Amino acid sequence: MNFTLQVWRQKDARSAGRFVKYRATDIGPDMSFLEMLDVVNERLVEQGIDPIAFDHDCREGICGMCGIVINGRPHGPRPRTTTCQLHMRFFGDEDTLVLEPWRARAFPVVKDLVVDRGAFDRIVAAGGFITAPTGSAPDANAIPVPKEDADLAMDAAACIGCGACVAACPNASATLFVAAKVAHLAHLPQGQPERWDRVLAMTAQADAEGFGGCTNHGECEAACPKAIGVHFIGEMNADWLRARFRRGRRAARAGDGAAG
Numbered sequence: 001m002n003f004t005l006q007v008w009r010q011k012d013a014r015s016a017g018r019f020v021k022y023r024a025t026d027i028g029p030d031m032s033f034l035e036m037l038d039v040v041n042e043r044l045v046e047q048g049i050d051p052i053a054f055d056h057d058c059r060e061g062i063c064g065m066c067g068i069v070i071n072g073r074p075h076g077p078r079p080r081t082t083t084c085q086l087h088m089r090f091f092g093d094e095d096t097l098v099l100e101p102w103r104a105r106a107f108p109v110v111k112d113l114v115v116d117r118g119a120f121d122r123i124v125a126a127g128g129f130i131t132a133p134t135g136s137a138p139d140a141n142a143i144p145v146p147k148e149d150a151d152l153a154m155d156a157a158a159c160i161g162c163g164a165c166v167a168a169c170p171n172a173s174a175t176l177f178v179a180a181k182v183a184h185l186a187h188l189p190q191g192q193p194e195r196w197d198r199v200l201a202m203t204a205q206a207d208a209e210g211f212g213g214c215t216n217h218g219e220c221e222a223a224c225p226k227a228i229g230v231h232f233i234g235e236m237n238a239d240w241l242r243a244r245f246r247r248g249r250r251a252a253r254a255g256d257g258a259a260g
């Protein structure tokens with residue numbers, strides 16, 4: 001198969017970027033999208049041209065490192081598919097493919113198609129943890145968890161932190177990602193001690209990182225390769241409200257104590 005690529009090339013966050021045209025020829029239909037880029041890069045290196053920078057690690061759809069906007073869609077045209085799991089047979093011979101990085105203020109371009117997703121790490125560091133001692137694995141397994149809660153926790157934990165939800169959102173909102181991380185722990189007994197502080201801290205950190213607000217477009221769910229549902233956003237918003245009331249009550253009690 002042969003393709004024409006229009007690739008976003010950008011030296012670093014401070015430089016202006018531009019699209020550059022390349023040909024990808026003799027590409028096997030069973031190659032993944034990243035393998036196709038490997039072939040293109042080998043040829044660029046042979047010609048003494050700087051290869052196209054793109055992120056990847058596991059190439060199995062589990063690490064969340066890969067992510068390219070392909071023809072305007074984060075991770076490309078296949079639903080529930082990461083860029084590394086996308087195969088060239090899903091495109092037509094002689095197609096033109098436009099490759100761009102995630103575009104969001106909170107994800108500055110590092111180079112070409114690589115963006116800095118450190119903002120996600122800082123959101124997780126703000127509250128995506130538990131401090132309850134869980135003991136060894138057999139102890140943890142002895143804590144009863146209702147099946148429905150376990151299933152919901154596992155669904156939320158499927159989030160690989162790729163950032164496609166942000167790239168798809170017209171507001172560049174990280175709300176689906178944050179909701180998945182909040183819900184994952186909110187559905188487990190071990191996540192209860194920090195439940196209310198967690199939702200406030202993680203949403204505040206998302207705001208501080210410069211992600212936009214959620215206005216219920218639902219593009220995030222459509223782009224998510226792990227089928228994280230927007231119902232988790234509803235759950236998170238409900239927890240956020242309860243957390244605010246609890247914090248207000250705590251502040252009022254502390255005020256009473258000071259007055260007394």
Ligand code: SF4
Pocket residue numbers: 158159160161162163164165166176177180220223224225226227228
């Ligand atoms: S919610 Fe989906 S799209 Fe967003 S970071 Fe997690 S896996 Fe990626």
Ligand code: FES
Pocket residue numbers: 055056057058059060061062063064065066067082083084085160
């Ligand atoms: S490289 Fe790990 S999910 Fe794509």
